[in-house]
Protein backbone atom coordinates (compact mmCIF):
# COMPACT_ATOMS: atom_id res chain seq x y z
CA UNK A 1 0.00 0.00 0.00
CA UNK A 2 1.18 3.51 -0.75
CA UNK A 3 0.70 5.92 2.12
CA UNK A 4 -0.52 9.49 1.59
CA UNK A 5 2.20 11.70 3.09
CA UNK A 6 0.00 14.81 3.14
CA UNK A 7 -2.83 13.03 4.95
CA UNK A 8 -0.41 11.51 7.48
CA UNK A 9 1.20 14.88 8.25
CA UNK A 10 -2.25 16.49 8.51
CA UNK A 11 -3.27 13.89 11.11
CA UNK A 12 -0.15 14.56 13.13
CA UNK A 13 -0.55 18.33 12.88
CA UNK A 14 -4.17 18.00 13.95
CA UNK A 15 -3.21 15.86 16.96
CA UNK A 16 -0.70 18.56 17.84
CA UNK A 17 -3.54 21.05 18.35
CA UNK A 18 -4.93 19.06 21.32
CA UNK A 19 -3.12 20.64 24.26
CA UNK A 20 -0.64 22.58 22.10
CA UNK A 21 2.22 23.91 24.25
CA UNK A 22 5.17 25.81 22.71
CA UNK A 23 6.37 23.47 19.95
CA UNK A 24 5.06 20.40 21.79
CA UNK A 25 1.94 19.38 23.68
CA UNK A 26 0.66 19.31 27.24
CA UNK A 27 -1.89 16.49 27.12
CA UNK A 28 -1.99 14.64 30.46
CA UNK A 29 -4.09 11.48 30.68
CA UNK A 30 -7.87 12.20 31.00
CA UNK A 31 -7.34 15.98 30.74
CA UNK A 32 -9.77 17.84 28.46
CA UNK A 33 -7.33 17.91 25.51
CA UNK A 34 -6.55 14.22 25.98
CA UNK A 35 -10.21 13.26 25.94
CA UNK A 36 -10.80 15.52 22.92
CA UNK A 37 -7.92 13.79 21.10
CA UNK A 38 -9.42 10.38 21.93
CA UNK A 39 -12.83 11.45 20.61
CA UNK A 40 -11.23 12.80 17.44
CA UNK A 41 -9.41 9.52 16.90
CA UNK A 42 -12.56 7.46 17.48
CA UNK A 43 -14.42 9.63 14.94
CA UNK A 44 -11.56 9.29 12.46
CA UNK A 45 -11.51 5.50 12.85
CA UNK A 46 -15.26 5.39 12.34
CA UNK A 47 -14.87 7.53 9.21
CA UNK A 48 -12.57 4.95 7.63
CA UNK A 49 -15.05 2.17 8.33
CA UNK A 50 -13.89 0.70 11.62
CA UNK A 51 -16.18 0.02 14.53
CA UNK A 52 -14.89 2.67 16.93
CA UNK A 53 -15.24 3.01 20.70
CA UNK A 54 -13.59 4.51 23.76
CA UNK A 55 -13.68 2.02 26.64
CA UNK A 56 -13.94 2.42 30.41
CA UNK A 57 -10.23 3.08 30.95
CA UNK A 58 -9.97 5.47 27.99
CA UNK A 59 -8.51 3.10 25.41
CA UNK A 60 -9.65 3.98 21.90
CA UNK A 61 -10.36 1.02 19.63
CA UNK A 62 -11.16 0.76 15.96
CA UNK A 63 -12.29 -2.75 15.11
CA UNK A 64 -12.23 -4.19 11.66
CA UNK A 65 -14.75 -6.74 10.49
CA UNK A 66 -13.90 -10.37 9.90
CA UNK A 67 -11.37 -12.80 11.35
CA UNK A 68 -7.82 -12.63 12.63
CA UNK A 69 -6.24 -9.17 12.68
CA UNK A 70 -3.00 -7.47 13.39
CA UNK A 71 -3.43 -5.04 16.27
CA UNK A 72 -1.63 -1.72 15.70
CA UNK A 73 -1.36 1.51 17.67
CA UNK A 74 0.37 3.47 20.41
CA UNK A 75 -0.75 6.05 22.99
CA UNK A 76 -2.29 9.52 22.82
CA UNK A 77 -1.55 11.29 26.10
CA UNK A 78 1.75 13.08 26.69
CA UNK A 79 3.89 13.75 29.70
CA UNK A 80 3.49 17.26 31.10
CA UNK A 81 4.79 19.94 28.73
CA UNK A 82 6.31 17.34 26.45
CA UNK A 83 6.79 16.58 22.77
CA UNK A 84 4.28 16.26 19.95
CA UNK A 85 5.38 12.88 18.56
CA UNK A 86 5.73 10.60 21.59
CA UNK A 87 2.74 8.28 21.17
CA UNK A 88 0.99 10.43 18.55
CA UNK A 89 3.33 9.23 15.81
CA UNK A 90 2.38 5.58 16.29
CA UNK A 91 -1.31 6.47 16.46
CA UNK A 92 -1.13 8.54 13.26
CA UNK A 93 0.70 5.70 11.48
CA UNK A 94 -1.99 3.25 12.61
CA UNK A 95 -4.74 5.61 11.41
CA UNK A 96 -3.05 5.95 8.02
CA UNK A 97 -2.77 2.17 7.61
CA UNK A 98 -6.38 1.70 8.74
CA UNK A 99 -7.46 4.31 6.19
CA UNK A 100 -5.80 2.32 3.43
CA UNK A 101 -6.52 -1.22 4.63
CA UNK A 102 -9.36 -1.24 7.18
CA UNK A 103 -9.76 -4.94 6.42
CA UNK A 104 -6.33 -5.87 7.82
CA UNK A 105 -6.02 -4.21 11.20
CA UNK A 106 -7.60 -3.25 14.49
CA UNK A 107 -6.34 0.04 15.90
CA UNK A 108 -5.75 0.81 19.58
CA UNK A 109 -4.67 4.01 21.34
CA UNK A 110 -3.79 3.02 24.88
CA UNK A 111 -4.52 5.14 27.92
CA UNK A 112 -1.92 6.42 30.36
CA UNK A 113 1.20 4.85 28.90
CA UNK A 114 2.95 7.88 30.37
CA UNK A 115 1.95 6.88 33.87
CA UNK A 116 0.12 9.95 35.15
CA UNK A 117 -2.04 7.63 37.27
CA UNK A 118 -0.45 4.22 37.16
CA UNK A 119 1.66 1.92 35.08
CA UNK A 120 0.47 1.17 31.53
CA UNK A 121 -3.17 1.32 32.67
CA UNK A 122 -4.70 0.99 29.21
CA UNK A 123 -2.65 -1.84 27.76
CA UNK A 124 -2.66 -3.72 31.07
CA UNK A 125 -6.42 -3.38 31.24
CA UNK A 126 -6.68 -4.85 27.75
CA UNK A 127 -4.52 -7.90 28.56
CA UNK A 128 -6.44 -8.49 31.79
CA UNK A 129 -3.67 -7.39 34.15
CA UNK A 130 -5.43 -4.39 35.76
CA UNK A 131 -7.74 -5.05 38.70
CA UNK A 132 -10.64 -2.91 39.92
CA UNK A 133 -8.81 -2.67 43.22
CA UNK A 134 -5.78 -1.14 41.54
CA UNK A 135 -8.06 1.39 39.83
CA UNK A 136 -9.49 2.22 43.29
CA UNK A 137 -6.00 2.87 44.59
CA UNK A 138 -4.46 4.84 41.71
CA UNK A 139 -4.01 8.58 42.08
CA UNK A 140 -2.56 11.22 39.83
CA UNK A 141 1.11 11.39 40.65
CA UNK A 142 1.20 15.20 40.35
CA UNK A 143 -2.04 16.38 42.00
CA UNK A 144 -3.27 13.24 43.84
CA UNK A 145 -6.62 13.20 42.02
CA UNK A 146 -8.05 9.67 42.42
CA UNK A 147 -8.26 7.76 39.15
CA UNK A 148 -11.97 7.04 39.78
CA UNK A 149 -12.65 10.80 39.92
CA UNK A 150 -10.66 11.39 36.74
CA UNK A 151 -12.63 8.68 34.92
CA UNK A 152 -15.89 10.20 36.16
CA UNK A 153 -14.89 13.69 34.98
CA UNK A 154 -13.98 12.25 31.59
CA UNK A 155 -17.39 10.54 31.50
CA UNK A 156 -15.77 7.13 31.15
CA UNK A 157 -16.86 5.68 34.49
CA UNK A 158 -20.01 4.00 33.24
CA UNK A 159 -18.31 2.24 30.33
CA UNK A 160 -16.93 -1.26 30.53
CA UNK A 161 -13.29 -2.03 29.93
CA UNK A 162 -12.54 -3.98 26.79
CA UNK A 163 -10.48 -7.12 27.35
CA UNK A 164 -8.57 -8.85 24.58
CA UNK A 165 -10.09 -11.76 22.71
CA UNK A 166 -6.93 -13.86 22.25
CA UNK A 167 -8.33 -15.67 19.23
CA UNK A 168 -8.71 -12.45 17.30
CA UNK A 169 -5.12 -11.24 16.97
CA UNK A 170 -2.09 -12.50 15.11
CA UNK A 171 0.21 -9.93 16.71
CA UNK A 172 0.79 -6.37 17.86
CA UNK A 173 2.83 -3.75 16.01
CA UNK A 174 3.71 -0.28 17.33
CA UNK A 175 5.68 2.55 15.78
CA UNK A 176 7.37 5.12 18.01
CA UNK A 177 10.05 7.79 17.96
CA UNK A 178 13.35 6.38 19.19
CA UNK A 179 13.74 8.98 21.99
CA UNK A 180 17.47 8.26 21.88
CA UNK A 181 20.32 9.12 19.58
CA UNK A 182 21.46 5.73 18.25
CA UNK A 183 19.71 5.95 14.88
CA UNK A 184 20.84 9.51 14.23
CA UNK A 185 24.43 8.76 15.21
CA UNK A 186 24.51 5.66 13.03
CA UNK A 187 22.96 7.57 10.10
CA UNK A 188 20.00 5.15 9.98
CA UNK A 189 16.41 6.12 9.21
CA UNK A 190 14.49 3.10 10.51
CA UNK A 191 15.07 1.07 13.68
CA UNK A 192 13.85 -2.47 14.25
CA UNK A 193 13.46 -3.04 17.97
CA UNK A 194 14.89 -6.31 19.23
CA UNK A 195 13.91 -6.11 22.89
CA UNK A 196 12.61 -3.68 25.47
CA UNK A 197 14.18 -3.16 28.86
CA UNK A 198 12.74 -4.23 32.15
CA UNK A 199 12.65 -1.50 34.80
CA UNK A 200 13.02 -2.38 38.48
CA UNK A 201 12.44 0.30 41.12
CA UNK A 202 13.07 0.44 44.84
CA UNK A 203 12.66 2.74 47.81
CA UNK A 204 15.35 2.51 50.48
CA UNK A 205 14.53 4.02 53.85
CA UNK A 206 17.29 4.67 56.35
CA UNK A 207 16.31 5.31 59.95
CA UNK A 208 18.84 6.93 62.27
CA UNK A 209 18.54 9.49 65.03
CA UNK A 210 17.85 13.17 64.51
CA UNK A 211 20.18 15.24 66.67
CA UNK A 212 22.29 18.40 66.98
CA UNK A 213 25.02 18.61 64.33
CA UNK A 214 27.43 20.41 66.68
CA UNK A 215 27.06 18.62 70.00
CA UNK A 216 26.70 15.03 68.86
CA UNK A 217 30.11 13.40 68.51
CA UNK A 218 30.88 11.37 65.42
CA UNK A 219 31.04 8.23 67.55
CA UNK A 220 27.56 8.77 69.00
CA UNK A 221 25.63 9.88 65.99
CA UNK A 222 23.29 7.78 63.85
CA UNK A 223 23.34 9.76 60.66
CA UNK A 224 20.72 8.46 58.24
CA UNK A 225 21.91 10.85 55.52
CA UNK A 226 25.52 9.69 55.63
CA UNK A 227 24.39 6.06 55.59
CA UNK A 228 22.24 6.67 52.52
CA UNK A 229 25.12 8.37 50.71
CA UNK A 230 27.55 5.59 51.65
CA UNK A 231 25.09 2.95 50.50
CA UNK A 232 24.47 4.69 47.17
CA UNK A 233 28.21 5.04 46.52
CA UNK A 234 28.81 1.38 47.36
CA UNK A 235 25.97 0.30 45.07
CA UNK A 236 27.29 2.46 42.25
CA UNK A 237 30.62 0.60 42.50
CA UNK A 238 29.05 -2.85 42.79
CA UNK A 239 26.67 -2.28 39.88
CA UNK A 240 29.61 -1.35 37.64
CA UNK A 241 31.06 -4.77 38.37
CA UNK A 242 27.90 -6.82 37.71
CA UNK A 243 26.20 -4.75 34.97
CA UNK A 244 25.98 -5.65 31.28
CA UNK A 245 26.88 -3.32 28.40
CA UNK A 246 23.55 -1.45 28.26
CA UNK A 247 22.57 -1.62 31.94
CA UNK A 248 21.68 1.76 33.44
CA UNK A 249 20.90 2.71 37.03
CA UNK A 250 19.70 5.94 38.56
CA UNK A 251 19.30 7.27 42.07
CA UNK A 252 16.53 9.56 40.91
CA UNK A 253 15.39 10.92 44.23
CA UNK A 254 16.85 11.42 47.68
CA UNK A 255 15.19 13.00 50.67
CA UNK A 256 16.69 13.82 54.09
CA UNK A 257 14.52 14.46 57.09
CA UNK A 258 14.45 17.16 58.37
CA UNK A 259 16.91 18.36 55.71
CA UNK A 260 18.57 21.22 57.59
CA UNK A 261 22.19 22.28 57.73
CA UNK A 262 22.70 21.91 61.47
CA UNK A 263 20.58 18.83 62.05
CA UNK A 264 21.75 15.23 61.67
CA UNK A 265 19.14 13.58 59.44
CA UNK A 266 17.03 11.10 61.39
CA UNK A 267 15.64 9.60 58.24
CA UNK A 268 16.70 9.35 54.61
CA UNK A 269 14.75 8.02 51.67
CA UNK A 270 16.54 7.03 48.50
CA UNK A 271 14.86 5.88 45.29
CA UNK A 272 16.71 3.64 42.89
CA UNK A 273 15.83 2.40 39.44
CA UNK A 274 17.75 0.12 37.13
CA UNK A 275 17.08 -1.06 33.57
CA UNK A 276 18.32 -3.88 31.42
CA UNK A 277 16.89 -6.11 28.73
CA UNK A 278 18.02 -9.35 30.42
CA UNK A 279 16.26 -10.62 33.52
CA UNK A 280 19.47 -12.36 34.67
CA UNK A 281 21.25 -9.00 34.80
CA UNK A 282 18.37 -7.38 36.67
CA UNK A 283 18.50 -10.28 39.13
CA UNK A 284 22.23 -9.73 39.66
CA UNK A 285 21.70 -6.05 40.43
CA UNK A 286 18.88 -6.84 42.81
CA UNK A 287 21.00 -9.41 44.65
CA UNK A 288 23.77 -6.82 45.00
CA UNK A 289 21.25 -4.40 46.43
CA UNK A 290 19.91 -6.93 48.94
CA UNK A 291 23.45 -7.80 50.05
CA UNK A 292 24.46 -4.15 50.42
CA UNK A 293 21.38 -3.40 52.54
CA UNK A 294 22.05 -6.48 54.67
CA UNK A 295 25.71 -5.49 55.15
CA UNK A 296 24.76 -1.96 56.17
CA UNK A 297 22.27 -3.33 58.71
CA UNK A 298 24.95 -5.65 60.16
CA UNK A 299 27.70 -3.08 60.44
CA UNK A 300 26.26 0.44 60.31
CA UNK A 301 24.65 2.62 62.98
CA UNK A 302 21.27 2.93 61.21
CA UNK A 303 18.47 0.61 60.21
CA UNK A 304 17.97 0.22 56.46
CA UNK A 305 14.75 -1.04 54.92
CA UNK A 306 14.24 -1.71 51.27
CA UNK A 307 10.93 -1.86 49.45
CA UNK A 308 10.28 -2.92 45.86
CA UNK A 309 8.19 -0.30 44.06
CA UNK A 310 7.78 -2.07 40.73
CA UNK A 311 9.43 -4.67 38.52
CA UNK A 312 8.53 -4.73 34.86
CA UNK A 313 9.99 -7.57 32.85
CA UNK A 314 12.08 -7.19 29.69
CA UNK A 315 10.27 -8.17 26.51
CA UNK A 316 11.62 -9.78 23.39
CA UNK A 317 10.19 -8.62 20.10
CA UNK A 318 9.04 -11.49 17.89
CA UNK A 319 11.71 -12.61 15.36
CA UNK A 320 9.24 -13.26 12.51
CA UNK A 321 7.67 -9.84 12.91
CA UNK A 322 11.12 -8.23 13.10
CA UNK A 323 11.94 -9.97 9.84
CA UNK A 324 8.86 -8.39 8.23
CA UNK A 325 10.04 -4.90 9.22
CA UNK A 326 13.51 -5.75 7.95
CA UNK A 327 12.17 -6.85 4.55
CA UNK A 328 10.05 -3.72 4.30
CA UNK A 329 12.96 -1.46 5.25
CA UNK A 330 15.43 -3.24 2.97
CA UNK A 331 13.10 -2.63 0.02
CA UNK A 332 12.55 1.09 0.76
CA UNK A 333 15.87 2.19 2.27
CA UNK A 334 18.57 -0.44 1.72
CA UNK A 335 21.40 -0.07 4.22
CA UNK A 336 19.63 2.70 6.17
CA UNK A 337 18.04 0.63 8.89
CA UNK A 338 19.34 -1.28 11.89
CA UNK A 339 18.28 -3.41 14.84
CA UNK A 340 18.43 -1.89 18.31
CA UNK A 341 17.15 -2.50 21.83
CA UNK A 342 14.79 0.03 23.43
CA UNK A 343 15.95 1.67 26.64
CA UNK A 344 12.48 3.16 27.08
CA UNK A 345 9.34 1.25 27.94
CA UNK A 346 6.34 1.02 25.67
CA UNK A 347 2.90 -0.60 25.57
CA UNK A 348 4.43 -3.25 23.28
CA UNK A 349 6.04 -4.63 26.43
CA UNK A 350 2.63 -5.34 27.91
CA UNK A 351 1.17 -6.69 24.66
CA UNK A 352 4.23 -8.93 24.25
CA UNK A 353 3.10 -10.89 27.30
CA UNK A 354 0.11 -12.17 25.31
CA UNK A 355 0.86 -11.62 21.60
CA UNK A 356 3.82 -11.79 19.22
CA UNK A 357 4.85 -8.12 19.17
CA UNK A 358 7.09 -5.78 17.21
CA UNK A 359 8.20 -2.16 17.20
CA UNK A 360 9.57 0.19 14.59
CA UNK A 361 11.53 3.32 15.57
CA UNK A 362 12.11 6.51 13.62
CA UNK A 363 15.01 8.83 14.55
CA UNK A 364 14.63 11.58 17.13
CA UNK A 365 16.52 14.74 16.17
CA UNK A 366 19.35 15.18 18.66
CA UNK A 367 17.96 12.26 20.69
CA UNK A 368 15.63 14.72 22.48
CA UNK A 369 12.32 13.51 23.87
CA UNK A 370 9.98 14.18 26.81
CA UNK A 371 10.55 17.86 25.95
CA UNK A 372 8.72 20.25 23.62
CA UNK A 373 11.85 20.34 21.43
CA UNK A 374 11.24 16.68 20.54
CA UNK A 375 11.13 16.33 16.75
CA UNK A 376 11.71 14.08 13.75
CA UNK A 377 12.31 15.27 10.21
CA UNK A 378 9.30 15.24 7.90
CA UNK A 379 11.13 12.89 5.52
CA UNK A 380 11.79 10.41 8.31
CA UNK A 381 8.19 10.62 9.55
CA UNK A 382 6.89 9.84 6.06
CA UNK A 383 9.45 7.15 5.29
CA UNK A 384 8.85 5.46 8.64
CA UNK A 385 5.13 5.28 7.93
CA UNK A 386 5.69 3.76 4.50
CA UNK A 387 7.97 1.06 5.94
CA UNK A 388 5.44 0.53 8.74
CA UNK A 389 2.61 0.11 6.24
CA UNK A 390 4.66 -2.30 4.12
CA UNK A 391 5.54 -4.28 7.23
CA UNK A 392 1.86 -4.47 8.22
CA UNK A 393 1.10 -6.08 4.88
CA UNK A 394 3.93 -8.57 5.29
CA UNK A 395 2.89 -9.39 8.86
CA UNK A 396 -0.71 -9.87 7.77
CA UNK A 397 0.47 -12.34 5.15
CA UNK A 398 2.19 -14.59 7.68
CA UNK A 399 0.60 -17.89 8.60
CA UNK A 400 -1.94 -17.14 11.24
CA UNK A 401 -2.52 -20.25 13.31
CA UNK A 402 -4.95 -18.33 15.49
CA UNK A 403 -7.25 -17.43 12.59
CA UNK A 404 -10.74 -18.54 13.54
CA UNK A 405 -12.45 -17.91 10.21
Ligand SMILES: [Zn+2]
Nearest residue numbers: 086087113176
Ligand atom coordinates in the same frame (compact mmCIF):
# COMPACT_ATOMS: atom_id res chain seq x y z
ZN1 LIG B 1 5.60 6.94 24.18
